[in-house]
Amino acid sequence: MFKFNFITDNDDKEKPKNDVTETKAEPKSVSKHDECHEIFPSKKQAECDYFAPNLVRTLKCITFPKHNVYHVPIEDIISKLVNEFDDIGCAEQNHSDLIAGIYEGGAKVWECTETVGDYLTRPDGTQCLIDQFEDSTVLDLGCGAGILGILVLQAGATVHFQDYNKTVLEHITIPNVLVNTKSIEKLKERCRFYSGDWSNYTENTEDGKKFDFILTSETIYNAANYEKLINVIKTKLKPDGACYLAAKLHYFGVGGSLREFEQTLLKTDIFKSETVFTCNDNIAREILKITFK
Ligand SMILES: C[S@@+](CC[C@H](N)C(=O)[O-])C[C@H]1O[C@@H](n2cnc3c(N)ncnc32)[C@H](O)[C@@H]1O
DSSP states (O other): OOOTTSOOGGGGSOOOTTOOOEEOOOOOSSOGGGSOEEEOOOHHHHTOGGGSHHHHTTOEEEEETTEEEEEOOHHHHHHHHTTTOHHHHHHHHTTOSEETTTBOSOSSOOHHHHHHHHHHHSOBTTBOGGGGGTTOEEEEETOTTOHHHHHHHHTTOEEEEEESOHHHIIIIIHHHHHHHHOOHHHHHHHEEEEESOHHHHHHHTOSOOOEEEEEEESOOSOGGGHHHHHHHHHHHEEEEEEEEEEEESBOTTTOOBHHHHHHHHHHTSSEEEEEEEEEOSSSOEEEEEEEEO
């Protein structure tokens, strides 16, 4: 069993492929990374280097039916940030995907993001699920590079992007939105960005704002965060809204499991959960559709 912030007896055992490499940080009372801040795109970001002809071709593209989502070359950006920012820097030095309470894995596009993107854009007769996102409000919760938020933005949604790390939002998510919208005005009209821990996000955005949809991919790897994650869904989802949550069935090395998350969710007695997509190739993963009872 995973013990938060302690080395476990299983640490040296050979780990399966969907393992997450985590470095256990020393327990901290309040991490500065926990604080919730709204991040405002800057003029500097609007003059994003990636619009320059020599850099435009370094952009990467994730292709879904009828949608291309571009993103900046994340590894190059990280290599420039390691000496400047303690969150990403610490993860890079430790060759780690996550450092609890310091860096929570957002500087990477994780497998389930593509699973959700494929699921939403897959044609079903003449329609596909993504059509329902037109004119909707969406929270991309634990957005990381923001690929899902950008995808639904392309389908006509207004999107709030939320990530634990300010560094990720400023240097990866916002540039990614910009290279897709190609305009800071469009971005400002339809997007907002929030950093910090889920509990602070819920408390500090008590503006009554609720969303038609919440998309959240690969955010259940740490059982210690299940209650705050569920509380965001409870507080921020409209009564008739839907949350699509995608995850691997098990997160070896850190201990989270989709079934355990679902049990915690159902114990609240206010939600229903339906598995709408299952994939057993290579890494077993599912998409849950969570709605209020
Ligand atoms: C494994 S990454 C997945 C990123 C992205 N959704 C994807 O699929 O590529 C986990 C994400 O959840 C966010 N996250 C994890 N724990 C969090 C917490 N306690 N509060 C806020 N965000 C958190 C991280 O910042 C990170 O972006």
